[in-house]
Amino acid sequence: MQLIPQYKWRNWNDNLACTADLYRPRGLHELREAVRQAGRKGRIRPLGNSCSWSPLVPTRGSLIDLGQLRGMHETSYDGAPAIRVEAGATVRDLVQFTQARGLTLITPTIFQDISVGGAIAVAAHGTGLRTSTMSDEVVAMTLVDARGEVHHLSAADGPLFDAARCSLGALGVVHDVTMRCWPEFHLHVEDRMIAVDDVLGGLPDLLATYEFVELYWFPFTETMWCKLMRRTEEPDAGATLADRLKFAFTYACTFASCNGVLPLLGRVAPELTPAFMQLAPRLSMTPGCAVAPASRAFHYQRAYPRCWDMSYGVPLADAEPAWRRTIGLIEHLARAASFPVNMVVHARFIGPSAALLAPAHGRAICDLEVVTTRSARDADVFYEQWSAEMLAIAGARPHWGKYLLHPRAVRERYPQMDAFLAHRAALDPRGLFLNDWLEDAVFQLRP
Ligand SMILES: Cc1cc2nc3c(=O)[nH]c(=O)nc-3n(C[C@H](O)[C@H](O)[C@H](O)COP(=O)(O)OP(=O)(O)OC[C@H]3O[C@@H](n4cnc5c(N)ncnc54)[C@H](O)[C@@H]3O)c2cc1C
Incomplete structure (x- = not known):
């Protein structure tokens, strides 16, 4: 070793x-x-x-x-396809492996460089109200506890399994997980710009019509980019030359904006942010419809600049007020000549999670994230105020892996926290799998 x-x-x-x-x-x-x-x-x-x-x-x-542990093989669970994957494999490894076998994952993260172990540890997710997080797709796992003992866990282990399916790395080390997969299906994908009020006012209809919904709002614009996906029997027409060129164009524009223009703007001329944002939808997407295999449709984004990203899961019924608070705050700060958000506000919709510490535990959520460049002036002020706005919503819970302020306010938002901590203490009585942040701020184990 x-x-x-x-x-x-x-x-x-x-x-x-x-x-x-x-x-x-x-x-x-x-x-x-x-x-x-x-x-x-x-x-x-x-x-x-x-x-x-x-x-x-x-x-x-x-x-x-876990980076050396990336093996995977096809198996089955309850007669349905599944993949047993070691925790160090990336989401990209897993997507490629499933694609090659005519399978797809449900609710994978869009970004594919994260490890399966890291994704499961925080209940990472894509979008879709009929399913939940990647942790909820896990049907079995192998966990090494603080004594080096091996536990093979599955639904038969009840709440212990639901604790281990989103453990923040505080129960032990996950060696491998078995994840459910689905026979590859096709999605009809619509990319549309819709007026903000129409989207927010019509959210229940949108969510009833489309199985997979993502919303993007570029600050100071009047419309939202809506990515609306539903299953279809239509064949994959394949990408035409025009599609490939459009993709190359939007990729180049997104890459240049996120890595060059926006960081510079944030640093030297933030007051130009509203003007640049008017261009952003045109540079980031082209409206239209397409049919694509799900595993390709879920991974449409390519450019990932270093950035700040905070995200809150709010109960579905609070999705519209949470959006309005977010837009209101960004516009309020702009009136005081402050433009801390220069990338995007993004929403996804996730069904209830069984994992005890998943932000979606026990109820469906709208996951709302605000992304800005690292150089954006007053980003810290914005995130402080936005955290307060989100925490004012009773059921709001932050994403564990994103930028997270006020961890002490989180514990009381998890009715299963004591149950989780009891399993934690049983597997790791000496507290080996803690760090100061988890022990003091999140779990509040020290007075
Ligand atoms: C560009 C970008 C895009 C993202 N997109 C999404 C998204 O679409 N959806 C979403 O939900 N999240 C998203 N995230 C957040 C991401 O899912 C989490 O931060 C995730 O935990 C990162 O995984 P990692 O492999 O880097 O883990 P790390 O950051 O290295 O670790 C995270 C946690 O996992 C634990 N852990 C890691 N491996 C194991 C293991 N084998 N056993 C036990 N514990 C383990 C660690 O101890 C730690 O507590 C994104 C992050 C980035 C940077």
């Missing part, structure tokens, strides 16, 4: 760092040994692809990097 002493770890967005011994196991046996060795020295954090903004990973103990 590879061990890198005093490894200098930084996260994807470069807002977090720590120095820790890094273990790189290559199989279950080495993973158990890594937990035992690291556990003798102090605390342990499992590590995926370091894409989280919140301080889930930084530790004064050791890191166990």
Whole structure:
């Protein structure tokens, strides 16, 4: 097993760092040994692809990097297709593996560079009210506890399994999960610009008509980009040359805007943000309809600049007020000549989750995220005020992996938190799988 002493770890967005011994196991046996060795020295954090903004990973103990564990094979669950995948595989690995076998995942993240272990740990998701998060697609898992013992968990383990399906890496290290898959189906995809009031006023109808809905609002514009997808029997016409050119054009524009123009604007001329935002929809999407296999339709986005991203899941009934509070805040700050949001506000819709600590636990949610460049002036002020606006909604819960302020306000929003902590204490009585942030702010285990 590879061990890198005093490894200098930084996260994807470069807002977090720590120095820790890094273990790189290559199989279950080495993973158990890594937990035992690291556990003798102090605390342990499992590590995926370091894409989280919140301080889930930084530790004064050791890191166990799952990056060498990326194997997968096809299996079945209850007669339906499933994939057993090791936790270090990326969502991209998994998407490619399923695509090649005529299968698709439901609710995968759009961004594919995150690891399966990291996605499950925070109940990551795509969109779709008929299903829920990636954690809810997990039907079995292999978990190594603080003593290095192996647990094979499934629905038969009841609430313990629902604790492990979104554990924030605080129950042990997940070695592999078995995820349900679906025979590939086709989606009819409509990209439309619709007036903001029509979208928000007609949300129930939109959600009843389309199985998969995503909404994008570029600040200071009057319309929303609506990505509306429903299943169809129509054949995949394949991408025409015109489609490929359109895709290349929007990709180039998004890449240049996100990596060049917007960061510069945010730093030197934020007052030009409203004007640039009028162009943003035209540069980011082309209205139209297409038929595509689901696994291709879900992964339409390619350009991912480093950015700030905060996201809250609000009960479905609060989706419209949450949107209006968000738009209202951005416009209110603009009247005071402050333009902290220069990328996009994005909404997805997710069904109730069984995972005890999933933001969607127990009810369907609208996941609303606000994304801005790292250089945007007053982004910290905006996120402070937006957190207050979202926390004023009784059932709102933040995404665990995104930028997260006020973690102490979160515990009381999870009715199953005590049950989760009881399972945690049973598997890890010495608190090896904690860091200071989880222990003090999130779980509030120290007075
Ligand atoms: C550009 C971008 C786009 C994103 N898009 C989406 C999206 O569409 N939907 C969404 O829901 N989220 C999204 N996210 C957030 C992302 O899903 C989470 O931050 C996720 O946890 C990152 O996974 P990771 O592999 O980088 O894990 P890390 O950030 O390395 O770790 C996150 C947590 O997972 C734990 N963990 C990792 N591996 C294991 C394991 N094997 N066993 C136990 N615990 C483990 C860690 O201990 C930590 O607590 C996005 C993030 C980025 C940067």
